[in-house]
Amino acid sequence: MSRTILPGATLGMLGSGQLGRMFAVAAKRLGYRVHVFSPDKDSPTGQIADLEVQANYDDLDAVAAFAQDVDVVSYEFENVPVDMLETVERYAPVYPGGHVLHTAQHRIREKTFLQSAGIPVTPFHAIHSAEDLQKIGNADVPGVLKTATLGYDGKGQIKIESVDELKAAWQELNCDEAVLERWVDFDSELSVVAARGHDGTTEFYGPIANSHSNHILDISVTPTGLPESVANEAIEIARTIMTELNVVGVLCVEFFLASNGKLLVNELAPRPHNSGHLTVDAHVTCQFEQQVRAICGLPLGATTQPRPSAMANLLGDLWQNGEPDWERAIAVSDLKLHLYGKQEARVGRKMGHLTVMADTPDEAAKKARAAREALVNNSPS
Ligand SMILES: Nc1ncnc2c1ncn2[C@@H]1O[C@H](COP(=O)(O)OP(=O)(O)O)[C@@H](O)[C@H]1O
Ligand SMILES: [Mg+2]
Numbered sequence: 001m002s003r004t005i006l007p008g009a010t011l012g013m014l015g016s017g018q019l020g021r022m023f024a025v026a027a028k029r030l031g032y033r034v035h036v037f038s039p040d041k042d043s044p045t046g047q048i049a050d051l052e053v054q055a056n057y058d059d060l061d062a063v064a065a066f067a068q069d070v071d072v073v074s075y076e077f078e079n080v081p082v083d084m085l086e087t088v089e090r091y092a093p094v095y096p097g098g099h100v101l102h103t104a105q106h107r108i109r110e111k112t113f114l115q116s117a118g119i120p121v122t123p124f125h126a127i128h129s130a131e132d133l134q135k136i137g138n139a140d141v142p143g144v145l146k147t148a149t150l151g152y153d154g155k156g157q158i159k160i161e162s163v164d165e166l167k168a169a170w171q172e173l174n175c176d177e178a179v180l181e182r183w184v185d186f187d188s189e190l191s192v193v194a195a196r197g198h199d200g201t202t203e204f205y206g207p208i209a210n211s212h213s214n215h216i217l218d219i220s221v222t223p224t225g226l227p228e229s230v231a232n233e234a235i236e237i238a239r240t241i242m243t244e245l246n247v248v249g250v251l252c253v254e255f256f257l258a259s260n261g262k263l264l265v266n267e268l269a270p271r272p273h274n275s276g277h278l279t280v281d282a283h284v285t286c287q288f289e290q291q292v293r294a295i296c297g298l299p300l301g302a303t304t305q306p307r308p309s310a311m312a313n314l315l316g317d318l319w320q321n322g323e324p325d326w327e328r329a330i331a332v333s334d335l336k337l338h339l340y341g342k343q344e345a346r347v348g349r350k351m352g353h354l355t356v357m358a359d360t361p362d363e364a365a366k367k368a369r370a371a372r373e374a375l376v377n378n379s380p381s
Pocket of ligand 1: 122144146154184254
């Protein structure tokens with residue numbers, strides 16, 4: 001039986017981006033110490049953590065030394081290499097556990113698990129070799145070919161309109177395994193962020209409605225205004241996943257709400273999620289504090305949300321005319337600005353986000369978009 005890890009202990013974080021940063025903020029607020037491991041220096045997480053260990057993920061001596069110094073470990077990305085994970089596990093517990101990572105870091109395993117748990121997923125074919133492309137017929141397209149591993153923010157996936165385009169897409173992806181998913185004609189995309197403790201208790205955020213731009217999350221809003229039956233079904237699916245996979249920690253379920261009204265699971269992320277960033281300001285306990293509580297064996301916190309809320313991502317694109325006009329954002333007195341401390345603003349790179357609250361979800365979304373537009377620096381530099 002795992003022990004409770006109380007404030008004052010040291011938490012280890014694998015990966016040093018914004019998810020690790022917000023985890024570190026939540027952990028520090030609760031009085032924990034945080035060590036972070038990644039190949040980067042002066043990283044978003046390292047700027048907050050007590051110790052930033054800079055080493056490659058395949059430097060297993062450095063991994064072992066890191067793990068010996070911490071009481072428990074979590075991660076902020078699902079592509080944690082297997083030998084790294086095994087090394088960490090020799091010295092400290094890792095949550096969510098290795099079996100969760102193994103499933104969620106590979107699209108074929110993930111979809112196969114979901115199907116076996118009776119959960120509806122996007123129709124798909126597993127592609128292990130060029131021969132498997134022969135199985136694809138006109139009923140399977142339009143579709144999207146996705147690498148089985150390492151994809152994020154729409155990277156590692158190619159949309160195909162017809163069977164003829166399949167071969168070129170497979171060659172372009174140049175990977176060992178992939179899935180071909182049928183293109184889903186959806187009304188909306190939703191997510192549920194779930195937390196589960198050592199004792200099996202669960203808490204949920206959402207559903208949260210997500211709109212994407214260029215395959216990258218753009219705006220998240222909650223509540224969604226969808227019928228209660230849809231919201232309840234999404235949460236029950238998330239509950240089943242948490243229980244069947246025996247997750248300890250935080251995991252996000254991404255859904256499509258298809259135009260026929262059916263919920264389909266798109267993918268899982270075994271960590272806090274971009275769509276859950278609004279919980280930092282809009283909910284009594286945020287997804288990152290929930291991650292700390294869950295991995296430490298503390299009771300989970302309340303997920304009550306006093307007011308409708310919206311979050312807008314701030315991508316590097318906003319920097320195209322120079323530094324955004326932060327004073328205009330700060331001037332909106334109830335707006336919460338989050339910047340991740342990244343030095344270089346590249347197109348499509350997540351640099352920060354902003355969160356607003358309002359009386360209705362629509363109003364919150366409008367306010368978030370307007371605030372983001374006001375940030376664009378219009379004065380020629
Ligand atoms: N089968 C599909 N049908 C329609 N849209 C899709 C499909 N698969 C992906 N998309 C779009 O691309 C986005 C990113 O795809 P996803 O599989 O979630 O990969 P990742 O988030 O890892 O980049 C989705 O949120 C959705 O907007
Ligand atoms: Mg996704």
